[in-house]
Amino acid sequence: MMPRTNVPNATCAAPLVVTAAAGTARAAIALGETVVVLGLGPVGQLVVQYAVAHGASRVIAVDTDARRLGLARTSGASDLLAVTAADARAAVADLTGGRLAEVVFDVTGNPAVLSQAVRLARTLGRVVLLGDTPTPSRQMLGPGVVSNSLTSSGRTPPSSPTTRQPARSTATRWPTCTSAASPPARSAPPE
Template identity: 50%
Template sequence: MPGLPTLTSSRQVVFEAPDEIALVHQPVPPVGIDDLLLRVVRVGICATDLHLLAGHIGDPFPLVPGHEFVGEVAAIGADAARRRGLEPGDRIAVEMLLPCRSCGRCREGRYNLCEADDPAAGLGRGRQYGVNIPRTVEPGLWGGYADMLLVPAEAITHRLPATLPWDDAVLVEPLAVAFRAVHRSRLAPGETVVVIGPGPVGILTAAAARSAGAGRIVVIGTRDERLALARLFGADSVVNSRSEDVEAAVRAALGGRLADVVVEIAGVPEAQQQAVALARRGGRVVLAGACGAGVPVTFLADEQLLTREIDVLPSFLSAGGFEPAVAMLGRGEFPFSSLVTHRFALEEVAEAYRVVASRDGGVVKAVLDPTRGDVV
């Protein structure tokens, strides 16, 4: 690929402190025997990244953000190559979670809830690329807003089809989040699903629910252009909550009934409250949208939960979702690249954030392409 960086230095976007962004160069050490170096080709911009910059999520500074990254193996140690079956040039996705693989939660497959601490490295539980591993942790290559990224032994990698377009591949992490949410819902074939929040993950949740055998799918949102996209990804009906009576519209779409499953991915308390109200008696509600630290959500304990026996099931991150996500992307059964509406070089991250925050130009999913612009 023309213009790719060398292995000696990597550009990085760094959040130095709240609302402070810098572009720096980080030395790239020789690859360890059980590690690999990833050359980042695409990295998605997530709302979480904007919250991190604003200081709304912990205190990870200085931080190299970016957890939705895909790329090519740039270099790989001998043991890693043998264990992973990879070689330089292979296209891979790397999960954002770096689990210990030995705590109780990891052993039961819920490695998104990893309980291991690493005090020596200054890390708490649930190490996540681009979210809570500061740049000060050696070798400082822990975020996807960069040319290069370290993939140690505990990281989870997935081979991508060689022919998969990068603008499709970069959706693997949000699609994995969607698949986990659907898995948490215990969706049975033929059941009805309501999705609240037609952002990229919400739209992809409609696709994941369709793949899992949902009967009818309704997507609720406030922007008609996003709702039109949701129809391309499996939604049978859409509801604009600004102009329609939501419950009446859902009942009309589902033959007079409320939904068997409601998945909330909007990340606001009002949407979570609405999700409970739209589930049938004995239904399931999956809360997958992060509202931010310290944000309370109030439900009517008796009227909405107890007497209706609603199962409320939080869904956190993407554990177990990458395998079906890679398979679906490989099949190409939905117009995935249509979600990627804006592409920016690393040097353009401030403009990218302006576009995302202002929702300018009909942005749906914005991505950074480190192969554009100046490289080391």
Template identity: 45%
Template structure:
């Protein structure tokens, strides 16, 4: 059996390849993909392939590189000794954009009340949820979020759920801010973080934000974000810059005693270890079922997998008009690569 897989073969060289399908690992599953979500920030960094040589990005992106980590599929085959799953069960895994995925361990089952396109956000939602937990928000906190892309939209919804009194969303793209307002942002600023100090002061009685989330992943935003944090406040770095050597630490950390915290994937400190990825995903699914969060309407583009080369080229040139981008694997049909993929 063959599998059509989206592969980054070199710098800005994406292909849909027909490769041997894997088998279900012992205790695991073989999953047939239904929908996969592009993490536009991360995957565009991988596609652009411009990063500090000593960064973790350089060690991670090795060709051929299989893009993607947000996969919704149905159980196609059970591995030896696997129990608790049935053929046809829908599951979420961090598998790449591929037609068939071998999934080890016990991926989370998707509840009936959660659509494929909502479930595809499970990984990004867990990354955002981890960042909010790391920030240790208190009820009534005044929050600023820089970047209204996928992570920024999720942070907006989570911080409102956590009881933030002000959720100030900052982005240069007005359309993204409108989406953020519809999903919980109390205020929006269309412009650069460099020009947002007076905006944040206006909505915090001149005190600035208790917590600022930098969800851009751009090294130039780091010093600008520090200017928006109140004295003794917290800056959360959610976006991951491929050029950490260019990030500049300003005197604000010392003179205004600001705490800078990083958040990566689902890693939490020991006192919060009970909230692993599966449990956080389960909570996200509960919020979706209760209509306390909405993500399906964050999807702005849907493509067939065979359109992948053009999709990534387009995103690199201009992703300002997109938020959520998915591959619909039901549109794969018969694909001819090196050989026919049935």
């Protein structure tokens, strides 16, 4: 096992970047589409940036935290909704002339939000789950997935059962990120 060490922020952010990049690539955002991002933590902020880079004409950022919404605006979000996912449908419908979004990202990690994300996707839309929850058994797609012919996906990590890879040695694991205030790690005394 690797010792706890202080590492540069870029190293800590690398898995987050991979998650956001893989999720937006799987969504196959087409030029001119409308994207909704639910949850504007670090991965959500990256998803906003990738959605803009992929050519989304409208990126609707949804969060209850004003600071996160401000960052999303800086990241390229065209519309900001300071509401919960459960309360976002009317506003998204209003912004899109009732069409809703072609792509909806749930980046919250809250098991109750996935069913709300489904309600924001238009017929034949795509819902991408990138927020990981400690209680996946509580996540439900809710009504509309079949009747609206929605496609749902998530980022498949390299170690998932569908992409079995050989076991890696512990020396290749990501280092543990700690705050700058953490004391440096001590190595074991020589024997």
